[in-house]
Amino acid sequence: MLTLDRVSKVYKVGTFGGKDLPAVRGVSFEMGPGEVVSLIGESGSGKTTVGKMILRLISVTTGRISIDGTDIATLGGDGLRAYYRTVQGVFQDPFSSFNPMYKADHVLGMMRRQYFSGLADADWLAKVEASLQAVNLDPGQTLHKYPHQLSGGQLQRLLVARALLLDIRYLVADEIISMLDASTRIDVLNLLGELRERGLGILFITHDLSLGNYISDRTVILRRGNVVEMGATAKVFGNPLHPYSRMLIAAAPQLHRKWAAVAAELGAGGGPRPEGCLFHRLYPPDRPAGADGERPTLARAEDDHFVGCVRLDGEGACS
Amino acid sequence: MSLQVTNLRVYYRTLAGDVRALDGVTFGVADGEIMGLAGESGCGKSTLGNSLVRFDPRMRYIEGRVELEGLELPIWDNAAMNDFRFKEVSIVPQYAMSALNPTRKIGRMTAELVAARGIPPETIVPELERRLDLVGLSRDVLDRYPIELSGGMKQRMVMVLSTILNPSLLIADEITSALDVSTQKAVAEMLVSFRDHGFVKSMIVITHDVSILYQIADTITVMYAGKLAEKAPTESIISAPRHPYTRLLISSLPEVGVRYAERRLAGIAGSPPLLLDPPAGCRFRDRCPVASEQCLQEPPFVEIEAGHFAACWKVA
Numbered sequence: 001m002l003t004l005d006r007v008s009k010v011y012k013v014g015t016f017g018g019k020d021l022p023a024v025r026g027v028s029f030e031m032g033p034g035e036v037v038s039l040i041g042e043s044g045s046g047k048t049t050v051g052k053m054i055l056r057l058i059s060v061t062t063g064r065i066s067i068d069g070t071d072i073a074t075l076g077g078d079g080l081r082a083y084y085r086t087v088q089g090v091f092q093d094p095f096s097s098f099n100p101m102y103k104a105d106h107v108l109g110m111m112r113r114q115y116f117s118g119l120a121d122a123d124w125l126a127k128v129e130a131s132l133q134a135v136n137l138d139p140g141q142t143l144h145k146y147p148h149q150l151s152g153g154q155l156q157r158l159l160v161a162r163a164l165l166l167d168i169r170y171l172v173a174d175e176i177i178s179m180l181d182a183s184t185r186i187d188v189l190n191l192l193g194e195l196r197e198r199g200l201g202i203l204f205i206t207h208d209l210s211l212g213n214y215i216s217d218r219t220v221i222l223r224r225g226n227v228v229e230m231g232a233t234a235k236v237f238g239n240p241l242h243p244y245s246r247m248l249i250a251a252a253p254q255l256h257r258k259w260a261a262v263a264a265e266l267g268a269g270g271g272p273r274p275e276g277c278l279f280h281r282l283y284p285p286d287r288p289a290g291a292d293g294e295r296p297t298l299a300r301a302e303d304d305h306f307v308g309c310v311r312l313d314g315e316g317a318c319s
Numbered sequence: 320m321s322l323q324v325t326n327l328r329v330y331y332r333t334l335a336g337d338v339r340a341l342d343g344v345t346f347g348v349a350d351g352e353i354m355g356l357a358g359e360s361g362c363g364k365s366t367l368g369n370s371l372v373r374f375d376p377r378m379r380y381i382e383g384r385v386e387l388e389g390l391e392l393p394i395w396d397n398a399a400m401n402d403f404r405f406k407e408v409s410i411v412p413q414y415a416m417s418a419l420n421p422t423r424k425i426g427r428m429t430a431e432l433v434a435a436r437g438i439p440p441e442t443i444v445p446e447l448e449r450r451l452d453l454v455g456l457s458r459d460v461l462d463r464y465p466i467e468l469s470g471g472m473k474q475r476m477v478m479v480l481s482t483i484l485n486p487s488l489l490i491a492d493e494i495t496s497a498l499d500v501s502t503q504k505a506v507a508e509m510l511v512s513f514r515d516h517g518f519v520k521s522m523i524v525i526t527h528d529v530s531i532l533y534q535i536a537d538t539i540t541v542m543y544a545g546k547l548a549e550k551a552p553t554e555s556i557i558s559a560p561r562h563p564y565t566r567l568l569i570s571s572l573p574e575v576g577v578r579y580a581e582r583r584l585a586g587i588a589g590s591p592p593l594l595l596d597p598p599a600g601c602r603f604r605d606r607c608p609v610a611s612e613q614c615l616q617e618p619p620f621v622e623i624e625a626g627h628f629a630a631c632w633k634v635a
């Protein structure tokens with residue numbers, strides 16, 4: 001289980017790093033094996049920052065990310081190498097992830113030097129073929145090609161195959177579909193679905209609601225670093241509770257329903273609900289904090305469906 | 320018809336030979352029509368849009384006729400097009416946002432653009448301000464540099480600029496693609512309101528995002544490998560597409576409510592042909608599930624029912 005517990009990130013910006021830029025604020029969620037969690041939010045909401053913290057490319061400012069109970073911040077040396085055999089990431093732009101000078105087999109070979117230096121040639125080859133097959137790439141048609149000879153969808157699948165060389169249990173996939181054409185998008189999405197069926201846990205980062213809705217079991221909606229709503233995907237999309245989620249869903253262009261129809265269904269263009277802040281009705285402001293002195297940032301509205309305060313900064317009165 | 324394009328053919332000159340990016344397209348856009356133009360990356364959408372307004376030096380006019388309001392546009396002659404560009408036909412090019420001159424304030428840029436058309440800039444100020452109000456931009460954007468505006472603000476500004484002289488036809492190339500969903504919706508709805516206010520008579524809206532077109536377009540035209548595959552009223556393209564490519568394309572699109580666990584969507588196997596040396600006959604042949612012998616001949620783009628055009632032997 002990969003667990004985020006009240007994770008925050010503050011970037012230091014300005015000439016001498018004198019200014020704080022809070023990018024992620026108290027985010028908690030967990031992801032099990034064989035589960036696709038989509039992390040949805042608009043530009044700058046902190047999605048990539050969350051992904052990078054999970055991959056330990058950047059540190060957490062406060063809070064804790066753990067795998068099966070072990071805080072990943074404590075890992076070093078062999079422990080960290082073992083972590084990277086379990087958790088890998090694939091990022092947005094498949095074209096810039098590859099050096100145009102190297103063919104596909106060289107790109108995979110770099111993984112061999114890093115992680116499988118003791119492996120015999122035949123075993124390595126078998127491993128490469130297995131991971132290419134898992135992403136529906138034909139080794140003979142792929143390995144001797146340069147990046148520009150492969151399509152965007154093929155490159156994106158090659159990146160996933162590279163991660164699969166390790167027996168990973170979790171994959172962070174940051175906007176890996178957005179760059180692709182409609183006709184290849186669905187293939188990469190279906191691939192993620194197949195990997196999930198084989199037990200892989202996937203954090204699917206996207207700003208495209210229809211992609212997240214299609215593939216994920218659970219959905220986390222992020223706004224300005226705060227989780228405003230999360231839960232089972234069918235519940236979050238079928239009955240969005242937070243005004244921001246309602247606005248997002250009302251604005252997402254759909255294929256068989258016009259904006260006006262969706263807005264009418266959600267009420268007042270997806271605006272606030274008449275009954276005010278659901279979070280504070282479920283979790284009154286005067287209710288005592290938890291045993292550790294912390295107040296929750298989300299209240300449970302129903303089974304596997306949580307909502308935050310309508311005031312996104314969590315300060316002051318909300319309604 | 321506001322715009323009538325007949326058998327337009329435009330190639331790119333390259334060392335390896337001609338890239339046949341626009342290979343004989345014929346269509347019309349009616350008064351007041353918002354025509355969406357969709358298709359995979361590289362199918363020639365921008366080439367079509369650009370060729371109606373400004374040829375880039377690598378583009379080569381082969382043949383074809385373009386009429387706007389009954390008048391032939393000399394599209395092959397960039398100098399002669401000066402009389403029409405911006406006044407009669409205007410384009411917001413793909414990546415226009417990043418192409419704004421960073422050293423000029425927005426106001427000065429506007430003044431220069433208008434002055435270059437022989438119109439004293441002060442005369443357009445009242446209308447400019449009215450339109451900024453309309454799209455929700457504060458008037459002091461005129462005093463700012465492009466870098467100081469967000470993506471959505473820039474797109475609105477570019478839209479106001481390119482339509483300030485009320486052209487008959489506006490071509491908007493991927494103006495919503497780099498925006499967040501909420502901004503995307505605002506900009507898309509602005510396109511409709513510009514038509515409704517009569518700032519432009521008709522529009523060609525280019526995007527690879529068919530669901531945006533479903534929201535705002537009256538008709539949708541689908542391109543494939545340098546040719547038109549299908550054109551029809553929006554509802555027909557989305558709910559009753561006839562061309563095999565359009566059918567596969569529409570059925571591959573995930574939408575809210577469709578879940579992998581319940582209904583597996585399928586992509587289109589294979590990839591489009593290279594336009595350097597495209598195969599004879601139907602260009603979709605290699606990927607088409609219903610292709611036959613006949614498809615070795617090129618299918619004509621014909622009207623299969625009123626207002627519904629397709630280029631496929633199986634639907635004609």
Ligand SMILES: Nc1ncnc2c1ncn2[C@@H]1O[C@H](COP(=O)(O)OP(=O)(O)OP(=O)(O)O)[C@@H](O)[C@H]1O
Pocket residue numbers: 011012013021022023041042043044045046047048049050207
């Ligand atoms: N290395 C950095 N230094 C300083 N600020 C940063 C850094 N990386 C990101 N930020 C800021 O943190 C916030 C969150 O950024 P992040 O990249 O996580 O957002 P995102 O949700 O992935 O956005 P997008 O959809 O545009 O990819 C933004 O305000 C961003 O400007």
Ligand SMILES: Nc1ncnc2c1ncn2[C@@H]1O[C@H](COP(=O)(O)OP(=O)(O)OP(=O)(O)O)[C@@H](O)[C@H]1O
Pocket residue numbers: 331332333338340358359360361362363364365366367377413527594
């Ligand atoms: N300057 C150029 N020289 C040579 N070939 C070009 C040039 N510009 C475009 N092409 C080719 O012409 C074809 C059509 O390109 P175009 O830019 O019109 O496609 P598009 O449909 O707008 O794609 P996108 O969705 O990626 O914007 C492509 O195959 C492209 O590679």
Ligand code: SF4
Pocket residue numbers: 562563564601602603604605607608609610611613614618630631632633634
């Ligand atoms: S003409 Fe033939 S190959 Fe082309 S789309 Fe129709 S059936 Fe398919």
Ligand SMILES: [Mg+2]
Pocket residue numbers: 047048049
């Ligand atoms: Mg990001």
Ligand SMILES: [Mg+2]
Pocket residue numbers: 364365366413
């Ligand atoms: Mg283009």
